[in-house]
Amino acid sequence: MEILHERSTIAQTVAAAEEFIGLFHRENPDAGDPRARLAAVRAELAETGTYRHTPEELAHGARVAWRNSNRCIGRLYWNSLRVRDRRELTGADEIAAECVGHLREATNGGRIRPTITVFAPDTPERPGPLIWSEQLIRYAGYGDHPSVTVGDPRNRELTEALRALGWPGGPGTPFDLLPLVVQGCDDKPRWFDLPADAVLEVPIEHPEDDHWTDWGLRWHAVPAISNMCLEIGGIHYPAAPFNGWYMGTEIGARNLGDTDRYNLLPVVGRRLGLDVTNDRTLWKDRALVELNRAVLHSFDRAGVTIADHHTESRRFLTHIDREERKGREVGADWSWIVPPISGSACPVFHRTYEDRPLTPAFAHHEGARQRAEGRDLV
Template identity: 85%
Template sequence: MEILQRLLTATQVWEEAARFIRLFHRENPQAGDPGERLAAVREELAETGTYRHTAEELAHGARVAWRNSNRCIGRLYWNSLRVRDRRELTSGEDIAAECFEHLREATNGGRIRPTITVFAPDAPDRPGPVVWSEQLIRYAGYGDHPSVTVGDPRNRELTGALRERGWPGGPGTPFDLLPLVVQGSDDKPRWFDVPPDAVLEVPIEHPDHDHWSDWGLRWHAVPAISNMCLEIGGIHYPAAPFNGWYMGTEIGARNLGDTDRYNLLPVVARRMGLDTSSDRSLWKDRALVELNRAVLHSFDRAGVTIADHHTESRRFLSHMEREERRGRQVGADWSWIVPPISGSACPVFHRTYQDRQESPAYVHHPGAGDRARGRNLV
């Protein structure tokens, strides 16, 4: 059973719990001396093999996990994360409903709010629920080969598995919403259609070229990661979807531009009349910039929160300076922090970082990748 891989020994849980409780009290002096809380946690562990975080501990742990996310450039506002405590929920149906409510609240009419919803943790006698979907919002990918995929090739395998399990599919556009796949604590994985009112999508248009609107390009407003486990003080919350807001390059350079995703650079180049006969014409670079301009322009026009990579790079260095003034070192993975376009024009490029692993944290547990692709779903 995978839960056995996720659970720690009682000694390990106590060591992690003690470390976190001391961190919580150190960063929240109003909570008082940690001794009494540590004694209560030790007693609860001895009786049940686990312990329950207070609401304040849960909220602080989730926020610190964001602060510790080495691959995230947008950590300046880590302490503003809204924490929705739904630890009493274990059924797939209830979890799906709360995931959709998470999207509605996080969307906030376009003024995106960083939000996390935390469901039941793993326990010695019962696994916590799991969201199989990589993100709460994903687009289908139809077809058996990348060259003929309609939609997002990243989700081709999951789309096929869902159709084998009875999902009828959407109308066959490049942007059909996939169902959310959830596995309750005492259940098999099930799929749930995402309600249209839970998803805000932005039509992608170019500020200078009207014909872009004819393509029907769009992207969803809220990037909500849903298949990572939140680990706080030795307790694992395998279902804890969370979101910030997009940085434009995530959509324009990666989701729409990568060759194994929507691969739109050749299409953009042809529409712009660029010479694609040689890489030396830099047609890919020019198309990439225009695609990213279109994304930023479209989100701004729609009144939806989005960051550009230059601003976010400066914010990240501000975050580092702020944390260092408080005596905390900031870990970072350079390959993720440096934006995928104009890297050397961003200040984060000209730094080195330590890829230190701290706790609390958001982590991928064994099998997360296979679940996100729908393997063993049927």
């Protein structure tokens, strides 16, 4: 039974490799004869059970994975993704150091650059490394009671796991930076503090109300997703942190506004003098707009790249037009593409999309999830 399963897995990898190599050569006609490359890939798979992408294949596969991300509205610039090839790295120390390097390069003084860093892949001999942190930059969530959290409630479990790993905790503010949690190949997870110069944060201020500064609100500039697996042609890269730039609503409507996150709408509503006891006054809507205005104003004032949801909606339709002219259909998850505020005022609202998976892709890798659920933290 094990031999049959192994043959089936290799056959699946061969099929996925053939599909990707075909796509790569169709979209890169100067890359040479695909038949020779396919023969080399098949031979390598037969001998080792895996194969190694060329640097050009890796770069194109990572970019196409962004192009295929059905939940991302910002795919217009998919082909500009900067790919940092770090596949030779397997240890936690060197991976953590390269994650810091990723943040410094992606931050670029505030002119955010879409970037991905790809570490060692899974192989038949051993799984690749993992980054437990959902994003490279996260804020701590402290609290002993489910309804009381200082900081970001989304990160309570990660914060508790870090404490179990020996992290002493931060000063206890709502915006304490969490260390990065990395598990190298054949190793246990370890934590690494992020240097201050690797994390650019933007103070959140309102364009007309100076008293907002008293709240001490801020958010980090680079949204670098780090717990998804990059899948290219049957090869899985479980540690491949990647970033674009923020759309304002991700911060203002979700991170700061959601009731299970920072839940700032009541605070903003009261500051605006609104009746927060009656939903029919639309105080939540008015507070939400002001919170999002503050985010956009603050990032612009700091000279940090950020998109607004109206502009990004138009860009997404431009992306669809460009792709369709090239004979490629664009999949999308409507519930993610439509912004969380002013949905019907954005052109993406008035369309339907087919949410069908394509590869290469970013995915929550089942193997990595199983390892996470069974992790030994101490």
